[in-house]
Amino acid sequence: MIGHRRALALTMGDPAGIGPDLALAAWKDRAQLELPPFLMIGDPAMLAERANLLGLDVPLVEATSEDAVAKFGTALPVLPVTLAKPAVAGTPDSENAEAIIESIRLGVELTTASRTRAVVTNPIAKSVLYASGFSFPGHTEYLAHLASKAEGHELMPVMLLVGPSLRVAPVTIHIPLSQVPEALTTRSIVDTARIVARDLASRFGVMAPRIAISGLNPHAGEDGALGSEDAEIIAPAIAQLQAEGIRVFGPLPADTMFHAEARANYDAAICMYHDQALIPAKTLGFHDSVNVTLGLPFIRTSPDHGTAFSLAGKGEARHDSLVAAMKLSAKMANTEAETKILTALSRA
Template sequence: MTPFRPIIGITMGDPLGIGPEILIKTLNDPRVYSICRPLVLGDAGILDKALVFSSVSMDINCPETPDQGLYEHQTLDVLNLSDLNPDILGLTTPTAETGRAMENYIIKGVDLAVKNQIAALVTCPITKTGLKLAGSQFHGHTELIAEQTHTKEFAMMLAGKSLRVVLVTIHMPISQVPGALSSDAVLRTIRLTRDSLKTRFGIPEPRIGVAGLNPHAGEDSMFGEEEKNIISPAVGSALKEGIDVKGPLPPDTIFYHAVQGAFDAAICMYHDQGLIPFKLVHFKDGVNTTLGLPIIRTSVDHGTAYDIAWKGKADPSSLMEAVKMAVVQAGNQLSGN
């Protein structure tokens, strides 16, 4: 065991998805307990079914508070927050009940993190449809957590060993991206990235690359003027603040250079600009982490995968990496990096 073993809260996610299975597979690995004390926020009955389904022998302990957990290998510590009927596991679409449950796991996890009862929050996948059926006003984890923590400036980072990408805009039609971009938004994202690389990733002098929006980064405005009017001014302001940043760079080459080690992170203008190259490199082991929050939050970088849920096919690699990253970020925050 390492001296520093933070309590890491892990939400179960959508009960009908692969969350319960990847949780069991991850927490059946004794290496997890050597680096942290994992506390599951979910449904003990569903997890019991997942144990039987996965042929894994673990005792379930249901503490009332995080400090009451046992945190020993082969014991699953579960903060039991719902009492779902296990018969729902045959369903292939979310329900209002499962939507409410998955939202409650997140809300409780954020509350514990804000109160410093857990050192970080790791989230298993949820469905936006389930949240909608439950009457939630939020489209996903990021928006919900930002609202609960009163965070106005935040950004999504996808991180792996070879590549980190940060998004200026997230979930919107590509036709709306140019109108959603502004120099202020790009500059805020550069600042968030610099600050997070320092404090959460322990990189003293982060090097940041910024992608252009258009082919060839606009080619002197031949293919668009967003680089000239929006992105370049933001990069110029960041340079004046002493940030080590370059851009706008051609989108078809920036990721190659980032993977080769030229940048600690690449800032992207829209969702697929960043996620296509990222998932090409880190399809199984990528981690989603939210920058700008007062709490540490990491997540798997995949969805609920209803097509393979409860079939024994789910790969826990991304969840394992998300737990490891949460521990690293918690350690860096504690040491004041």
């Protein structure tokens, strides 16, 4: 398997949340789950304490990206990032924000340098990071910032939710609903669709993907009776994309595009705002959907849920979505590597 000598980089997430619980449980079940090797980037003392709290026999070993795979079979490899204060399960502390952010930064650094295969991020609590001066709306925007610095130019991230029966991306993400009509532009829709089409081909192996595009208003505007954005902003974007040879269609009423028969007609859907995309994604695959960031020079996945502070340290959190995120990131890395080889051979 391509890339099998490199581990995934798994970030710590908020140490007071369920991220550590999920990582420990996933490693414990690694054999039956057939998990790809991963390198945990976090505080070893916190992980040891959490394993003890959960009653999990998980040996820990300090590791680097170079020896993580070799150590993974007998212990959970950990690249140390020290917390400012001991983490208390269920009680977030903004004094640990710097370590949370550093874990993400290191994951990106290692993956950008091809020392790890992909970044898998555990959940963060944005309010905790905001209290420390974190200025980004969320993971997606911070990852794009790090990637843009490394690339030397601005990159546009696209959030893609991937579940067993649906792939869906919102055009606008972490903004109030009242700001969506003003933020929505023909260009943003075109740029989103281009990235989705490109990355579906290069990282998912879906060549010439079919992409359904939703409307913004009820009934996709009802010919202007329920709003003009569908005709004036979305329809021109679809026409431009079709002229470029990208297989898109719409705008579709969002209330009728997610039932089984409708989903059979496309490989991915693009919606105009956060909840329009995430409600069907989480309804159809609540426990095993994965958050994927497209448009970046590295692969990033994340479980499609939050920190769940109320479940931390209790052994009640399910690791389905984290496991799905790790498996998907490894599969995407393999597909991307194979696509690059085939492209190079075709040009030779």
